[in-house]
Amino acid sequence: MATTQHWADFQYEIYLNGMTGAVPRLPTDLTRLEELAEHRLGPGPFGYVAGSAGSGSTARANRAALDRWRIVPRMLRDVHERDLSVEVLGRTIPAPLALAPVGVLSIMHPDAEPAAARAAAARGVPYILSSASSTPMEQVAEAMGDGERWFQLYWAKDRDVTESFLNRAKAAGYTALFVTLDTPLLAWRPRDLDQAYLPFLHGVGTANYFSDPAFQAGLAKPVHEDPNAAVMHFVGMFSDPAKTWPDLGFLREHWDGPIVLKGVLHPDDARRAANAGMDGVVVSNHGGRQVAGSVAAADALPRVVEAAGDRLTVLFDSGVRTGDDIVKALALGARAVLLGRPYAYGLGLDGQAGVDHVIRCLLAELDLTLALSGHAGPGSLTADDLLRSPA
Numbered sequence: 193m194a195t196t197q198h199w200a201d202f203q204y205e206i207y208l209n210g211m212t213g214a215v216p217r218l219p220t221d222l223t224r225l226e227e228l229a230e231h232r233l234g235p236g237p238f239g240y241v242a243g244s245a246g247s248g249s250t251a252r253a254n255r256a257a258l259d260r261w262r263i264v265p266r267m268l269r270d271v272h273e274r275d276l277s278v279e280v281l282g283r284t285i286p287a288p289l290a291l292a293p294v295g296v297l298s299i300m301h302p303d304a305e306p307a308a309a310r311a312a313a314a315r316g317v318p319y320i321l322s323s324a325s326s327t328p329m330e331q332v333a334e335a336m337g338d339g340e341r342w343f344q345l346y347w348a349k350d351r352d353v354t355e356s357f358l359n360r361a362k363a364a365g366y367t368a369l370f371v372t373l374d375t376p377l378l379a380w381r382p383r384d385l386d387q388a389y390l391p392f393l394h395g396v397g398t399a400n401y402f403s404d405p406a407f408q409a410g411l412a413k414p415v416h417e418d419p420n421a422a423v424m425h426f427v428g429m430f431s432d433p434a435k436t437w438p439d440l441g442f443l444r445e446h447w448d449g450p451i452v453l454k455g456v457l458h459p460d461d462a463r464r465a466a467n468a469g470m471d472g473v474v475v476s477n478h479g480g481r482q483v484a485g486s487v488a489a490a491d492a493l494p495r496v497v498e499a500a501g502d503r504l505t506v507l508f509d510s511g512v513r514t515g516d517d518i519v520k521a522l523a524l525g526a527r528a529v530l531l532g533r534p535y536a537y538g539l540g541l542d543g544q545a546g547v548d549h550v551i552r553c554l555l556a557e558l559d560l561t562l563a564l565s566g567h568a569g570p571g572s573l574t575a576d577d578l579l580r581s582p583a
């Protein structure tokens with residue numbers, strides 16, 4: 193019998209704390225974090241995190257698509273003992289949640305990625321470290337302790353840098369590799385353009401690169417002698433719009449652990465991923481930050497799930513804000529979801545404690561929504577538990 197951790201207990205912990213006059217430091221409705229962050233954080237950093245591609249239609253579509261699906265609760269199904277754990281990439285994780293790779297987190301809070309990683313590890317939630325981290329991957333690995341270490345790769349133009357990143361990640365104990373495919377170029381992002389604000393031009397998000405011998409070898413002068421040239425070199429090489437499917441062979445050869453392709457929306461691309469020996473995909477449109485007018489991630493999910501069959505683990509992100517969003521994604525066939533902006537806001541508003549708050553609120557709400565819908569765990573959810581609302 194699995195030990196049952198009832199995430200919902202957080203609910204009564206909050207009420208009991210209230211008896212001494214304390215209320216939560218941050219809202220428990222995570223959709224409210226954005227407005228709070230807008231008031232408390234600088235316009236550049238806030239705009240960078242909140243912003244999306246074009247006029248924002250993809251980010252809005254992500255929310256609308258999740259909202260159109262409605263849960264059909266079932267009664268009298270014994271939800272007394274509950275277990276939210278799922279198997280992902282050969283590991284059992286305590287809930288169907290991981291923190292998405294979010295780069296440049298030091299624009300949110302000086303404690304940045306190590307704080308987010310510690311918060312995640314303390315709850316057993318995997319943390320996916322971005323290539324564009326503000327802290328070198330070795331340092332974040334240390335902060336993770338015995339937490340699950342997953343690494344997101346921006347697949348660089350320069351083979352040597354990619355190979356060096358893979359070797360460093362391996363040596364630092366990262367087990368799974370998430371290769372982001374939807375960012376061969378940075379999209380047109382009016383919010384950042386209007387403020388002329390891009391974190392890397394301030395050197396943020398370059399820690400893994402500036403500390404890398406292979407990256408340094410591509411510079412005419414050492415980073416400290418010409419930091420601007422180093423930044424421009426980073427901008428020109430961190431991603432590669434010339435890559436095609438056969439190139440995946442290189443990654444498969446140089447990484448023994450699971451490889452997950454992040455940013456897959458078309459079923460054909462899922463089939464190609466499986467044929468290339470990949471282990472999973474993240475159905476994601478990068479939180480609406482890349483293709484303006486893109487299909488909503490939740491609308492793309494069913495077809496990808498069908499194409500994946502039992503050949504790929506399908507994960508989901510883009511627009512997840514509440515426990516019921518997670519229920520919907522799982523019912524549509526995702527094994528687990530990734531969370532992006534809400535934890536970045538939690539970090540910005542209250543450091544590591546803010547990320548912990550976000551994780552606990554989301555999983556408490558998930559636990560309660562599942563239970564109240566008649567599910568003692570994610571395993572019993574199917575598409576039959578949802579109805580698509582007509583409008």
Ligand SMILES: Cc1cc2nc3c(=O)[nH]c(=O)nc-3n(C[C@H](O)[C@H](O)[C@H](O)COP(=O)(O)O)c2cc1C
Nearest residue numbers: 241292293294295322372478479509510511532533
């Ligand atoms: C500020 C910011 C930075 C991001 N940086 C990365 C990154 O470095 N690598 C990556 O694969 N995805 C990155 N993403 C995308 C997230 O991993 C994730 O796909 C997205 O945030 C999910 O949507 P959500 O914010 O609506 O939850 C970033 C997202 C944001 C908001």
Ligand SMILES: O=C(O)C(=O)c1ccccc1
Nearest residue numbers: 295296324375397478481
């Ligand atoms: O801002 C982003 O969405 C993103 O993916 C990114 C890309 C390069 C560096 C930092 C973040």
